[in-house]
Each structure stands twice: as structure tokens, then as C-alpha cells.
Amino acid sequence: MTGLVSRFALIAVLALSACDDNPPAKPAPAKTVQKSPAPTPVVPAPPAVAAASPIAQTINAATFDPAASDPDAHRNLLIRVQTLLDRAHFSPGVIDGRDGTNLTLAIKAFQASRDLPATGEIDKALVDTLTAADGGAVLVDYQITAQDVAGPFSPELPKEDYEAMAQLPAMNYHTPLEMLAERFHMDEALLQLLNPGVDFGAAGTNIVVTAAGADTLDRKVDRIEIDKALGQVRAFDKDGVELAVYPATVGSTERPAPSGEWAVRTLAPAPTYTYDPSRLTFGKPKAKLTIKAGPNNPVGSTWIDLTKDTYGIHGTPDPKLVNKRASHGCVRLTNWDAKELGSAVNKGAKVIFMGAEARVS
Structure with missing residues (x-):
């Protein structure tokens, strides 16, 4: 989305409108940039111990098998690879256990940074390199808190009903499920798949979530x-x-x-x-x-x-x-x-x- 930026003080909340929809003027061409190889990332400690559920244990132990044809095994490996890439700051976007362009781009970038062939495909060298740097569990247990379910939550409105949005006091999450999925960098459908039948609005409920990255970098x-x-x-x-x-x-x-x-x-x-x-x-x-x-x-x-x-x-x-x-x-x-x-x-x-x-x- 895009936005017109108002003049503002550094301590003020910024007011925006959508980005100018006219083609921008063309400035001088960008300078040639040399890319340096990235160091091994500092991986934050997982927020809890490895999840105890059988599916979580299977995903935490997922390895590359070129002969595997089971779609569930492929999904499990995708979840592990996506989470490890996220923790290494090569974001796959939403962790969803699916193949896609964003995952391919993240894999290519990681492979290039580690002097591996940049194929964009999951192979033994990729999985071995990821797990050698970060062997921690990718799925962990989490207990939903009273604060998680207290809200406030906002009603879901049509995406471009700006008039209705402007009447709301805040643009909060719509549900505890949406809030928890975003906190752990997950697709809502994957969070539900890993926790079948769970009421995400019930405080005290134990759920399985990804041990995603910490949303911080160690350098400027x-x-x-x-x-x-x-x-x-x-x-x-x-x-x-x-x-x-x-x-x-x-x-x-x-x-x-x-x-x-x-x-x-x-x-x-x-x-x-x-x-x-x-x-x-x-x-x-x-x-x-x-x-x-x-x-x-x-x-x-x-x-x-x-x-x-x-x-x-x-x-x-x-x-x-x-x-x-x-x-x-x-x-x-x-x-x-x-x-x-x-x-x-x-x-x-x-x-x-x-x-x-x-x-x-």
C-alpha cells in the first residue's frame, strides 16, 4: 500500500495517504553495489521447549530425502526450512508449509550468501547448512494468555471500505487467531492445522507454534x-x-x-x-x-x-x-x-x- 506523508514531529504519529499514483521523476541511476557474504546469524533462543505433540516432533526432526514422495513429509520439511530461514533473516514471508515464489527467493538468497549453488531448491546441502548453524526446535509449545484474548479486537471490513475504517477507534487484529498467527509469522491455516479443534480465544489453552525470528537485527x-x-x-x-x-x-x-x-x-x-x-x-x-x-x-x-x-x-x-x-x-x-x-x-x-x-x- 502507499502513502502521502505529512510533515510531522519525530515524537508524533505519522499521518499517511496512498502513494502518489503518478509515475515518479527519474533520478540518477543507482550506483553499482558489491554484495558481501553474510556471516552466520545470531539466532535467538526459542520461546519455549520443543513441542510435545507427535506432529511437532516429526516436523522438528524433518530431513531432506530425495526419494520421499509423501506430501505430508514434504510439508513438514517446508515448515522446518521456512522457520530456519526466518530465524536466519532470509524471510520466506508467511510460514505456511507450502512451496512458492517467496520461499524460492529466500532459499536462493541464503544459498548465495553461503557459497552454495543458488538453485532456489531444497536439497541436502541447504538443509545441512541451515541446521548446522541452528539446530533448535522449529515448533514449540505456547500457552494462550488472558492478555492474548482480551483484545480489543476490531471488526473485519471490506479491504477498500475506507469510510467504514475511518469510523473505527483503531485498526486492531480481528481475532486472537489472527493475532497469534502474526506473532509467530504463521499463516492462520497452518496454525489451525497444527492445532486441530483448538479454541484460540480460550486463555490457558496450550498450542503449537513456530519458534520464529526475533524481529531484530544485530547491526544497523x-x-x-x-x-x-x-x-x-x-x-x-x-x-x-x-x-x-x-x-x-x-x-x-x-x-x-x-x-x-x-x-x-x-x-x-x-x-x-x-x-x-x-x-x-x-x-x-x-x-x-x-x-x-x-x-x-x-x-x-x-x-x-x-x-x-x-x-x-x-x-x-x-x-x-x-x-x-x-x-x-x-x-x-x-x-x-x-x-x-x-x-x-x-x-x-x-x-x-x-x-x-x-x-x-
Whole structure:
């Protein structure tokens, strides 16, 4: 999603509207960037001991078997690989136990960083390298707390009913299931599959969740590459070491993202969203509207403001759609990836857009 950024104090909540839908002016071409190999990541301790359920134990022990044909075994390995990539900061997006473009991109990036053939496929060398660096359980037990189910929760509304959204006091999660899935970087369907018949609104219930990454980086981000063709964001430190890779929705052929080199202006960790019909070509409202902050805000829970006016890197209320649908020009990440990047990015960090959009609006 995209947004017009108002002038604001650093301590204020940022007000946004959708990104300018006019093609941006073309600045000077981006400089050639040398990619340095990433070091072995610092992996946070899992939040609990390995889950006791039989399916969790099977997934925690999943290995690569080239002769395997069982779809459940393949799904189990995908869950393990996705979670380990997430913890290594090579984000597969939503952990869902499925093959897909975002997983392929994450695997390729990880393989390249470890001097493995960048095939994008799961093989023995990939699994061995991931597990040698991080042998911890990928599924753990978690007890739902009273705070988890207390809310407040917001009603679910049609995605572009901006007028109804503007009437809400906040854009909170809709259900405890949605909140828990996002906390553990999971698809809601996978969380339900691993916990059949569970009432996610019942405090005291034990569930199985992924031991996902910690949403933090151990060094500051000084340069960001945004690959419009691949739908990928890459973060580097001041020495050119690659710290993290994320799947992203980047503009569209109708409403392209900028080109060339820009910079990070500031960070808004709880942005509001302003719909301004005088600047936009999508949506139906006739008057200017402000939608309150929250994880289901149209720009998610984090906004990284760029020096290209009206453009930013931000979260989304629909994490499973990242790099699957077009945006209105800005760079859309999952909420947790946007939070991780925002927590580590330096003000003034270079932001380099490269390639051209391949996705049609």
C-alpha cells in the first residue's frame, strides 16, 4: 500500500495517504553495489521447549530425502526450512508449509550468501547448512494468555471500505487467531492445522507454534536494495554485509515505484493512514479520510519514510499476499519484516530501487 506523508514531529504519529499514483521523476541511476557474504546469524533462543505433540516432533526432526514422495513429509520439511530461514533473516514471508515464489527467493538468497549453488531448491546441502548453524526446535509449545484474548479486537471490513475504517477507534487484529498467527509469522491455516479443534480465544489453552525470528537485527542497516523485478528487499550494514532479505510487493506496471537512489527520512512505528481523493485514482470516498493506527491499517504497523515524497516501505494487513499482488507504488512487507527492518535502519540510509516492475495492477 502507499502513502502521502505529512510533515510531522519525530515524537508524533505519522499521518499517511496512498502513494502518489503518478509515475515518479527519474533520478540518477543507482550506483553499482558489491554484495558481501553474510556471516552466520545470531539466532535467538526459542520461546519455549520443543513441542510435545507427535506432529511437532516429526516436523522438528524433518530431513531432506530425495526419494520421499509423501506430501505430508514434504510439508513438514517446508515448515522446518521456512522457520530456519526466518530465524536466519532470509524471510520466506508467511510460514505456511507450502512451496512458492517467496520461499524460492529466500532459499536462493541464503544459498548465495553461503557459497552454495543458488538453485532456489531444497536439497541436502541447504538443509545441512541451515541446521548446522541452528539446530533448535522449529515448533514449540505456547500457552494462550488472558492478555492474548482480551483484545480489543476490531471488526473485519471490506479491504477498500475506507469510510467504514475511518469510523473505527483503531485498526486492531480481528481475532486472537489472527493475532497469534502474526506473532509467530504463521499463516492462520497452518496454525489451525497444527492445532486441530483448538479454541484460540480460550486463555490457558496450550498450542503449537513456530519458534520464529526475533524481529531484530544485530547491526544497523545502512543501505537497502529494492529489487522491483524480483519483489525483494535486501538490507546491508555500513561494511556492505548482507543482514537480511525480505519478500516485498513493489509497485506495479500501472503505478510504478521510484527508480534510482533515495534515502530513509524517518520511521513511524504506528502510522495512521490518510485517504486523499484529490491525489488518488483508486477507492470511492469523495472526502479526505484518516484511518487510525494498528496492524490492520492499510499500511500495517510500521512506516519507513523515504526522501522521495509520498513513498515508503511499510507493513500490510494481508501478509500472505506479499509479493503476490500489486501495490500503488510503495514497498509492502509483512508487518514483522517491516518492524525488523525499521528497528535497525539508520536515518539517512541509502535506498536503491533497481529493475522494473513485472506485476500488472
